[in-house]
Amino acid sequence: MTTAGTHLPTTEDLCRSVLENNRDSISIQKPEFAVRKLALILNAALELSNKKGFQAMSLRDLSRASGVSMGGLYSYFDSKDTLLKMILSEVTGAVEAALGEPPAEVRQTPRDHLLWLIDTHIRLTEAMLPWFTFSLMEAKNFPAAERRQAIDSEELTESYFAEVLARGQQDGSFSADMPPLMAALTKPLLQDWYVKRAKYRRRKVHIDSYIAMVQNIVLAACGAATRTTAEKAESDPA
């Protein structure tokens, strides 16, 4: 019921998508070459950036870590800023693809839809962990246009939650005095999973427990019944 049926993207999926969306700034002709090297470059870029910050990562660092020469890098982007934009737009695209079209069975009740949104978002961030970490850390530091895109994406995610919460309030699933900013405050709960990933790993918190916990906090705040053990067993058969 709440477990994601949606396809979670692999690194190769993402690189292929990056290639498609940046045909003009990538001068490599053969897709199989491009995708393979893009994976090397992007993986290295994400790792270095998430360790030291994007600004602090020099293209010489990136060249060394990826095994692609300085000149080679510039066959895949025409400026360091373009590299940043590539990654950011891939993340916002993935969120839209994953949350935008919920399966028919969860749309029927606001409660299931809400649980599905939480589950799907957290599993998506887990599958794309370095991408989301990057996006969160670096979105602030850049030009107005890109920043605007990040804010819009942010608000789109929030609107998915706002819509389902409002629908649940109308049909009586959720309490009438649910906080009006509940949608806004759900996001930081989802984000903590990847922002503090190291902490949860250290404490051996499993992703399923984390999802269940966020679902229960949000349900409680909405004035709905929290998830039963039976319900958990059904949706998380592992």
Add this chain to the structure above:
Amino acid sequence: MTTAGTHLPTTEDLCRSVLENNRDSISIQKPEFAVRKLALILNAALELSNKKGFQAMSLRDLSRASGVSMGGLYSYFDSKDTLLKMILSEVTGAVEAALGEPPAEVRQTPRDHLLWLIDTHIRLTEAMLPWFTFSLMEAKNFPAAERRQAIDSEELTESYFAEVLARGQQDGSFSADMPPLMAALTKPLLQDWYVKRAKYRRRKVHIDSYIAMVQNIVLAACGAATRTTAEKAESDPA
């Protein structure tokens, strides 16, 4: 009851504290000189860093914005890294000072203590907004030692919450099946106030409403009764 009686630091308080804690790297002798210029330098540094990122802020930018010459800056810190450390350690110190010693009247019941922690933390971050923004954005990017300090400070804050939640669970104020990571998940709710400060300003959300909302979400998740209107009127007389 929950409104902070604790003293919130002003810019001058903070600069004086920075001076005391960095006597060795500050070569200016006369305190009144030092505090005045520190305020110029730190205010400019926070504004520039929070706009473009600390790495992207050059010391020439900082010199121009603060009105202090390049050489003059180096009378107040011996490297750009030291400037970073000054600001970070001031923030962790302020949190400890504010949350470490709750007034006697709130210690009596876990519920009041919890509400006080939420209220005080959010008001502190509001009073030191650029400092906290800086701390959150820049802590990741730096040497092991400083990073360790940031993590410790983070966990100290969480432990204040963990302790009071455990106490409330023991004496029956909070439900027995309260999520075990409730303390961990309270922090992102507190942080959203300064992380997304612009959003809440745009939506005209008052700090009092925000605090009340977080308190209610946490109380609901703890299985405690949410705050009544009467209680609100008492603690937020404005």
Add this chain to the structure above:
DNA sequence: ACAAATATATCGAGCGCTCGTTCGAAAAAC
């Protein structure tokens, strides 16, 4: 089937520039 010719991909030294940092001289304070 095999060279020659072309197209594609890869390389890394070198460009102009800005960075963090220093230091000796000028100015201000006592």
Add this chain to the structure above:
DNA sequence: GTTTTTCGAACGAGCGCTCGATATATTTGT
């Protein structure tokens, strides 16, 4: 007159980025 503070030009290192040369794959001519 001495100490303290302020200044900004100058330095070497490292930055993002370019470009001509080289290596590799594919097509073409016979």
